Amino acid sequence: MRRSTPLTFWIRAVEAAALAVAVCFSMGATDASSRFNDLGHRLMCTCGCAQLLGECNHVGCPESGREREELKTAIAAGKSDKEIFDWFAAKYGATVLAAPTTQGFDLVAWIAPFAVFGAALVGTVLLVRRWSAGKAQAAAGPGVASMDPAERARLEKIRRETDSGGDGGY
C-alpha cells in the first residue's frame, strides 16, 4: 500500500472540494417559480429587443408573453433544462439561448477564457520564478552590459537630466 504524502492529501482535498462544488452547481432548484425565473434568465426574448426573456419589459411585446407561457408549460410538464433549451432552440433558433451551449463548437466559448487564464497564470508564475532565480545574472543586465561605455554614460546623463526625481509612486 502506498504511503499518503502531504501533496497527495492536498490533491485529494482539492478534488473533493471541486466535486462538492460541481454537485452543488449541478443540482437544480426544486421550486417551480424559482426555476421559471432561472430559466427565464437563460433565454432571450425573440422580438429583437436583445433582452433576457425574464427581463423583457415591453407591454404588448409580440413574443415574450408567448415564450413565457411555453416555458411555464414545459416546466409543468416536468421537462429537464436540456429538453426545454433544445425545444426552444429548435423552434426559435440557437440565438434564443442567452449563452452558448456546452456542446460542439459552442464548448470552445466556455473553454477558451479558462484556458487563456490558466496559461497566462502558469506563464506569469514561471516568469516570476525565472526573474527571481536569475536576479544575480540580471543585476548587470545583458542590454546594459553589452552597451558601449560612452553610450551608457550618455544615456545615464540624459536619464539624470530628464527624470524629475520621482515621488515614490504607489
Next chain:
Amino acid sequence: MAAFGSFALLIALALAAYNLLAGALALRLIATGQPATTPTSKNRSLGTTARVSPERLADTARRAGIASFVAVTAAAFALVWSVFANDFSLAYILEHSNRALPAAYKFSALWSGQEGSLLLWAWLLAAYGFVLRLTHKTDVKLYAYAGTILAGVQAFFLAILCFAAPPFALFQGAVPEDGNGLNPLLQYPEMVIHPPMLYLGYVGFSVPFAFALGALMMRYPGERWIKVTRVWTMVTWLFLTCGIFLGMHWAYAVLGWGGYWGWDPVENASFMPWLTGTAFLHSVMMQEKKGMMKSWNVWLIFSTFLLTLLGTLLTRAGLVSSVHAFAQSSIGTWFVVFMGIVLAVCVVTYILQRSHLQSEHHLESLVSRESSFLFNNLVLLTACFVILWGTLFPILSEYVEGSKVTVGAPFYNRVAVPIGLFLLFLTGVGPLLPWRATSLRAIRRNFVLPSIALWATVIVCLVAGVRPWKDGALDAGNFYALVAFALSAGVLTAVLSEFFHGARVIAKQTGHNLLAATWLLTRRNTRRYGGYIVHIGVVVIVVGLAGSAFNRNVESEMGLHDKLVIGPYTLVQVGATQDSSANYDSEYALLDVYKGGKRATELKRDGWLFHLIPLQMAPEKRVYQPTGQPQTMVAIHSVPEWDLYVVYEGTNPDTGQPIIKAFLNPLVGWIWFGLVVLVVGTLVALVPALSPATAAVRVPARAPSEPALKGGIA
C-alpha cells in the same frame, strides 16, 4: 453653412496631412542629421536650392496641427449652427432633429448619428492635439513625434468625414418642413454629457499612444516619457470611467429594465480599453520603479488604442447586434484598414527598436509588490480577453458553424464575475506587500486585520440572511455576493490600515492629530494615497454591484386606490393621467408611497433650504411626436439601502388601467457614490505631491548646448 462646414473639413484634412507629412520628413531629417532643401523662385533661377532648417519645417507642421483644430472647430460650429437654425436641407439635421426639440438636446444631435459623432471624435482629437502642440516646450522633440502621429490619426478621421460619412451632405428632393427628431432614448439629461465624456476617454487614448509610439521611434532615453504619458493616461482614464458610469446610469434610468449593465457589445467596447488602460496605469509603476516591463507597457498602450478603434468599429459597422448602436453604417472597411495600418506600424517600430526596450528583469521574491502587479495585469488582461471573446464569439460561430449564437449576461456572469472577484482580492493584497521582498512575519502582521474583517463579514452576512444556497443547491448569485461583501471588507480594512499606519507615524513626528496627519500623509504622496482612495471607490462600487443579487420586482395592473407591495413599501395609485407637449405625448400614474404604514418622505430642495415632503412617485411613458417612438421615464427613490424603481409599462388595452412594475434594487446608490470616491482619488493622484524634492528645489534654466530638436537617434 453646408458649404462652409464642408470646406472647413477639407481645409482641416489638408492641414492634418501637411502636419503628418512635413512633420515626418522633418523628424527623419533631424534623425539622420540632414538639412532640408527647397527650391525657391529666386534660387531656382540661380540654379541652387535653399536650405530649410528641419526644426523650422517641424514647427510649420506643428502650426498646421494647431490650424487644423481651428478648421475642425469651424466645421463643428457649422453643424451645431445648422441644428439650431433647423436647416433641414442637410440630410443629417433632417434625420436627427426637429423644430420642437429642446435646445439642450439639439446639442445631442451632434453625436446622435454616424456623421455627427465622427465629427465630434475628430474635434476632440484636434482639441487634444491643440493642447499637446501648445505645450510642446515641455519636450520639443518628443512632442513633435507625438504631434505628427496624432496628425496621422486625425487625417484618417477627417478623410472619413470628407469622403465616406459627410455630415454636411444635402437632402435630395424637396426639403420637408420639419425633421424626423432625435431618438427618444437620447432625450435624457445624461445623454447630453455621457457620449462626449466617453469620447473624451476613447479619443484621449490616442495621446498616450502617440507618446509611446513616438518615444519608441526616437529611442527616447530614460523614463520621463512615461511620466508625461501617465498624466494624459490618467486624465483619459478618468473621462472614460465617468463616461462608462454615466452610460450605466442612463441605461438604468431610461431603458426601464431595472439594470444598469447588460453586457451589450457597445458596453463591452467601452470596457475593454478601460481594462487595458487600468493595467497600464499599474504596470507603468514597475517601469518607473524597477526599469521592468518596458515592452509590455508599450504594447499595453498600443492595445488600448487599437481597442478604442475596435470599439468604434463594432459600434459603427454593425458587426455585432447591439441594443443601442445608434449610428450604424458601412464605414467598417475604413476602420479595418486603418487598424491594419496602425498594427503594422506598431509591429515594425517595435521590431526595429526593440533593443531600446531591454529591461533589467529581476525579482527578489514571489511574494512582493512587483509580483502583485504582474498578477494584477494578468487578471485585467484576462478579463479583457474574456469580454473580447464573448463579444466576437457570435461572429466566429457564424463563420465556423454557419449560425449565430447569443453570448449574453449568463456567459459573462459565470466567466467574468469570478475573475472580477480575484481582481478585487488582488486590490487588497497588493498594497499589503512591500516592494522587493517580505518576511512571513510581516505578511502575518499585515494580513491579520483584513482577514478578521473578511471572516467577520462572512459571519454577519450569514446571520443577516445572505445564504449562498437555496432549496438545497448553491445559489451562484448569493454566493458571489457573499464573497464580494467579504472581500470588500478585507480590502477596505487593508487600505484603511495603510492610511492609519502612515498617519500614525506622521502624527508622532509632527504632533498633529490623526486626521491632520492623514491629510499631510496624502499630500506628501498624492499618487500613492490617491491610488488608495481609488481602490476604496472600487470597493464601494463592488458592494453596490453585489447588491444586484438581491433584486426583487413585482408587476401589477393598478386601478384607482389599488395597492402594490414590494419589500417595506406599499404603492397606492391615486391618479393616472395624460399630458401633451410639442415634443411628446405622455401618460403617467401618480403613486403615493407608504413605508411601515406611514407616508414615506423624501428630501426636497427649495432654494437653499431642504424640506421633508411626502413621497409621491410619477412613472411616465412618453410617445415622441415626429417618430411615434415610445420612451420610459422611470421614477426612482434612492436611499442608501436600496432604490425603489417604478416603471410605467403601459396600459392594458382591455381595461385601460396602467400596468406598473416596481423593483427594489439594493445598494444601487453605492455604485454612483463609489464613482464619486473614485473620481476624487484620481484627482488627488493627479495633484503634484508636497515634498522637499518638488517644493523646494528650483534648478535655474540652462542655455541649451545644442538645438532642442537635435540629437535624435535614427
